[in-house]
Amino acid sequence: MGLPTLALTQAPASLRGFGGEAVLVLGQVQLMVAFGMEENRREKQILFDVVDIPYSYNAIFGCATLNKFEAVSHHNYLKLKMPSLTGMIVVKGAIHNVEAKPHDRARHTPKPTPHGKVIKVKVDDADPTRFVSLGGDMGEREAENILEVLKKNIDIFAWSPDEVGGVSTDLIMHHLAVKPEAKPSKQKLRKMSADRQEAAKAEVQKLLKAGVIQEIDHPEWLANPVLVRKLNGKWRMCVDFTDLNKVCPKDNFPLPRIDQLVDSTAGCELMSFLDAYSSYHQIHMNPADIPKTAFITPFSTFCHLRMPFDLRNAGATFTRLVYKVLYKQLGRNVEAYVHDIVVKSRKAFDHASDLQETFDNLRAAGVKLNPENAIKSQVLVDFVAEWTPAFSPEPEPVEQPWVMYSDGSWSHKGAGAAAVLTLPRGVPIWYAARLQFDTTNNTIEYEAVLLGLRKAKELGVRRLLIRTDSKLVASHVDKSFETKEEGMKRYLEAVRSMEKCFAGITVEHLPRGQNEEADTLAKSAACGGPHSPSIFFEVLYAPSVPTESLDIMAIDQAELGEDPEDWRTPFVKYLKNGWLPEDEAEAKRLQLRATKYKLVSSQLYRSRVLQPLLHCISFAEAEEMAKEIHQGLCGAHQAARTVASKVFCQGVYWPTVLKVCVEQAKKWGLDIIGPSPVARNGYKFAIMAIEYFSRCIEAEPLSAIISVAVQKFVWKNIVCRFGVPKEFIADNGKQFDSDKFREMCEGLNLEIRFASVAHPQSNGASKRSDGKILEALKKRLEGAAKGKRPDEMLSVLCALQTTPTRPTKFSPFMLLYGDEAMTPTELGANSPRVIFSGGEDGREVSLELLERVRVEALEHMRKYATSTSATYNKKVRPTELLPGHLVLRKKANPVAVGKLELKWEGPYLIKYRSRTGSFHLATLEGEEFNHSWNAASLKRFYV
Structure with a gap:
């Protein structure tokens, strides 16, 4: 825009990008911004921040500018609308102009030109067409010595493709290492235009003449050539080895870094840039891999005898060759970047001997060089020539330090820390933090210093001058005072560890009156704001150093942080x-x-x-813990995610929790379900009860299903442990529907409700619990005698009691006692709950919170029931059954009924509805049945 630098005013702070990286603001400038045409126009003065970054746009409007113009943008339509006095202004985006800009710029980018004078010198008197390029700014003596070496080693250059014999296969060959399970891929011939066919034919003939390719019949792998037009109008032929490269593992041989190559040339007076002739074609292919490099053309199919440029690991293979050939010179007088070789010399008069040594090593390996090297690395040459200084005894200029002002503030409203970083040219950057933990005046001052050190490290500051109004902190850091308190020692150690990140740190003490900016900022942070947008504000919830009040016991990890194999x-x-x-x-x-x-x-x-x-915890401890939870004392061989959730409930973590739990579960993934044999003491059955809210399960093995055994179980396992329940839901078995059991329930004021006949869904929770117990028992008895079922019953119940259920999101143990059970695995892992257990006081807190946990579980149950009902009711066809209707009842065992026999019996009369979907029936003579039937087993009967 042609604005002078003096038009810029100082910016208050640097900008932050989306990645959090700070962008230095050169200054601010006020510009007139106008939208619309002459008859419908709005214009305002807008303040812009000026930055020096490569970007596709010249200016960016923020929310403040859009609000100032009352503008609304629509990204889909690329339009911006704003009101004006004469109507609506519509700004249309021309995205094609933005997209075309980079392409036009790249297309018209001038080719690099040599830095300085370059002359072409003949090296073969017998053939005047053979010449090399030399720098014209060299001394006469150095040029003569180099030219003499070039003429003496003219055989190291290749003037045509057929002169490239290739490197000995004893030295190196290119192996594809195709994965054994890979299937060969054959690409179909793609259509080519006439000019492309001519170019491909000429390139194939050239490669055949040079011995790079040969014809092949019946290849298993087949690729297509791709022709790309170069800037000079000629064609370059490549081969689409995409399918082959996908099944070849990557060669991890390290490629050189270009920045290190440039740094290594510092101080060299003379350098030569060499390029290998058709570099990759100088390496032979492994004979077994030659058929895999086949490609198809309109004329025939060919395969590569030598390494093509398009293979995945071609660059790594040639880099390996260069390291083998020039390993004695690399870093001393030679640097290499794939096939580009740089011969460097600290002194110009040594360059001829360095070149001769390089040529001897290349000749021994059979590597040929390109004498007519295109200016591919000219940018690198110019960069090295311009930015590589010669060694001189002149001292380097002293880097100006950044200045950091720090201060802390404490009041009844809170505590705050502040740090103001000032650039060498005087631009300040403000940082503030509110401290949400217990502090003292001295620790606040240290927190302010550490806040500034962390921010300075992020900005890449090398030298820093710290100015603080705390005499104690300044004297501790500059070693004037001795640190006696343990808390201050830890903070001082933190500052010392941060010093290693800087080239130099100096600390000065200054009076509070000279630190007003940091003091005001710290007081504002202590109150919580509000803060200016130019201030980087954050909230710290923990001290920068560990406090001494936490004394945690280690579980076999006293040397934590020293084992390189430990993931921690x-x-x-x-x-x-x-x-x-x-x-x-x-x-x-x-x-x-x-x-x-x-x-x-x-x-x-x-x-x-x-x-x-x-x-x-470590992986070794993790394996033991997962094994114990899955199949230990309180394990039931549950699914991997269930085991993983129990791991987190016990307060421990390792990165591969789910993977380890899956491996444990895989060991019990197969099972055979068979008849249950008679166990010890004649146990053949089991009785189970479940509490509907907490999903707490009680079970006990039985030798016979009789009413007396049921009474003992209810009295011992339910009444004596949890009290008398409100009601009892059971199926229609005789052991429950008996006079003795009814008398017992009446004596306890316990209501009995029976599930509908032939409809177990009415007592679904207990049926699902039966399935859980049986499944867990089968897994625990894998490979063991089936008669041990009673011995494993307690372990299964323990596992189910400590596992969160889907309806409540809590474990039954949690809903009963207000806290999770302390399992043996948690005690062994020394979890935080074990360490910080508050004894009786902690137990009282858990009981106080129990009601809130149960309310939350009840809310989860309501949501679960609502979603389940909505899913189930989609498939339910409503039926209108009312008392007094005649209905037919499905027979008890319709499977045993013959094909021609009726599967319904009746009719019966509906007496009354006991609950939703359940009805009590009676015969037409008036005889009423004791049990209810669900609507799914009934259908309307019409006379």
């Missing part, structure tokens, strides 16, 4: 000392994952949303 070690080292892996991607991944972990008294914990911390 990287997190512990990062949280304790700020350690990061050398690989940038791994370091970033560790930083993101570490946000969910906390280090408390040298023990690693994983945070959860609105739930207690989980104690992190």
Whole structure:
């Protein structure tokens, strides 16, 4: 726009992108922004932040600008509408102009030109067409020495493709390593235009002449050539090896980094850039893999005898060749990037001997160079020439430090910390934090310093001057005062560990009157705001260092953080000392994952949303825990997700919880269901009772199903343990529908309700519990005598009592006692609940919260019942049955009825409705039945 730099005013702070990265603002400028045409126009002064970043757009309007114009945008239609005095202004987006811009820019980008003068010199007197390119700015003596070496080693260059003999197969060959289970893929011949066919034919003839390819019959793998037009109008032929590359594992041989290559050339007076001639074609293919490289053309099918450019691991193979050939020179006087080789010399007069050494090593391996190297690496040449300084004894300029002002504030409203980072050119960046934990005046000052150090580290600051009005903190850091209190020692250690992230840190003490900006910001943070948008505000819920009040017992992990095989070690080292892996991607991944972990008294914990911390354990301990939960004392061989949920309920964590639980469950995935044999003491049956709200299950083996046994079970397992229930729902068996059992229930004021005949769904909870118990018993008795069922009954009941149910989302034990059961696995893992157990006081708290837990469970049950009813009722056909109607009743066992016999009996008269969908019947003579029938077993009878 041609605006002068002096038009910029100072910006209050830097900008933050979507990734959280700070963008330096060069300044601010006020510009007139107008929308519309002359007759319908609006214009206003808008303040813009000016930044220097590569972007497709020249300006970006934020919400403030759109609100100022009262504009509304519609992204689907690419339109912006705003009101004006004379009507509506509509701004249409021209996205095609934006999309065309990068393409036009790339298309018209000028090709790189050599930096300085380049001359072509003949190296073969017998053939004047053979020449090489040399820099014209070299000294005369150096140029003569280099030219003499080139003429002496003219055989190292290849002037045509047929001169490339290839590298010895004893040195290297390219192996595809196709996966054994991979199926060969044959691509059909794609259509080509006439000009493409001519170009493909010429390229094939050239490769045949050079011995790179040969014809092949009946290949199993077949690919298509792809022709791409180059900028100079010629055609480049590639082969579409997509299918083949998918089944070839990646070669992890490390490729060199271009930035390290540039750094390694610093201080070199002279360099030569060499390029291998048809580099990949100099490596032979493994004979067994040659047929897999076949491709089809309109003329014939061919395969590669030498490594083509389009294979997945071709670059890694050639890099491996270069390392084998030049391993003695790499890093000393040679650098290589795949097939581009740089010969470097600290002194110009040594360059000829360095070239000779390189040529000797390449000749021994059979590698040929390209004398007419296109200016492919010219950008790298110019960059190195411009930015690589020569070594000199001149001292480097001293880097100006950033200045950080820090302060803390405490009042009855809360505590706050503030840090103001000032750039060397005077631009401030404000940071503030409200502290939501117990603090003292001294710890607040340390928190402010650590807040500023963390932010300075994120900004990449190397040198920092800390100015604080706390005499204690300043004296501790500069070692003027000795630290005596344990709390202050921990904070000082945290500051010392952060010092390692900077090239230099200096601490100064200044009076409070000279620290007004940080002091005001800290007081505002303590009150919770409001804050200016230019201030980066956050809330800290935990101290920057562990407090001494937490004394956690370790479970066989006193050396946590020292075992490199332990998955917890990287997190512990990062949280304790700020350690990061050398690989940038791994370091970033560790930083993101570490946000969910906390280090408390040298023990690693994983945070959860609105739930207690989980104690992190090793994989070895995890295997034992999963095994114990799945098949231990309180295990019932339940599904993997059920076992995983019980792991979390016990307060422990490891990264592969579900995977380990799945492996445990797989061991019991097969079973054979057969008849139940008679067990010890003649036990052949089992009686079960379930409490409908908490889903608490009581069961006991029986030798015979008689009324006396049922009475004993109800008295001992229900009445004596939980009290007298309100009602009792049972099926229509004689053991329940007996005079003695009815007398017992009447004496206890216990109402008995019987399920509908031939309709077990009316007592569905108990039927589902029967299935759970039988399934768990079968799994626990896998490979053991079936007569041991009574011995395993208690373990099965324990597992079911401690497992959350779908209707309530809580375990039966939780709804009965207000807390989860303390299982042996949890005691062994030393979970946080074990460590922080409050004894009787904690038990009283659990009982106080029991009512709230039961209310929440009741709400879950209502939602579950509503959703289940809605799903079931979709398939139900409503029937209109009322008292007084005549109905037919389905026979008790319709399967045993013959094909020609009636499956319904009756008619009967409906006497009354006992509950929804259940009716009591009577014969036409007036004789009433004792039990009820469900509407599913009845149908209307019309006379």
